């Protein structure tokens with residue numbers, strides 16, 4: 001399978017970390033693609049009409065996009081413990097955390113448009129503040145959630161992976177210092193960062209708009 005990837009995308013990294021956790025990363029040919037709404041990458045558009053990564057080109061020719069869809073597809077391809085649990089309560093806790101992580105990443109990208117990506121004269125401070133407020137409020141929510149949802153030693157689920165990769169990106173881009181005054185979230189995050197799947201997939205590179 002081919003994975004259209006990006007070394008500085010939280011969504012693409014979520015897929016790759018998930019594949020490592022599933023033990024199927026060796027089945028992926030990882031191909032780096034640069035994407036931005038201001039620069040059309042035709043190779044990516046050929047498989048995803050939204051022009052975004054990650055994209056998975058499956059062995060049978062099926063073309064999948066959106067990290068959530070790709071993770072669900074990959075989770076059906078291995079015999080180990082599922083990252084998306086079957087049991088309804090565990091399943092919807094995991095999916096909700098994944099949605100929250102996705103929302104943090106989306107808001108983080110929006111903050112970066114208003115702080116550095118958009119030309120200075122077109123940046124809008126109320127948008128930056130509003131998007132940052134979402135990140136702060138999500139991190140406050142997570143401070144009370146993480147340990148109860150995934151005690152030390154538990155196998156991570158898709159929500160944990162989405163959250164760890166998102167927080168790592170927030171840190172990488174210096175969007176927000178989520179660890180200050182959030183001891184539970186920071187220690188959970190530090191634990192997640194030590195996993196071989198996270199160590200094998202470091203973030204790097206600059207956005208090209």
Ligand SMILES: N[C@@H](CCC(=O)N[C@@H](CS)C(=O)NCC(=O)O)C(=O)O
Pocket residue numbers: 006008009010011012035036037038050051052053054065066067068
């Ligand atoms: N919801 C999508 C988001 C994917 C996404 O926004 N990817 C970014 C890279 S971090 C991208 O390719 N952006 C290009 C664009 O917005 O045109 C997912 O989870 O896969």
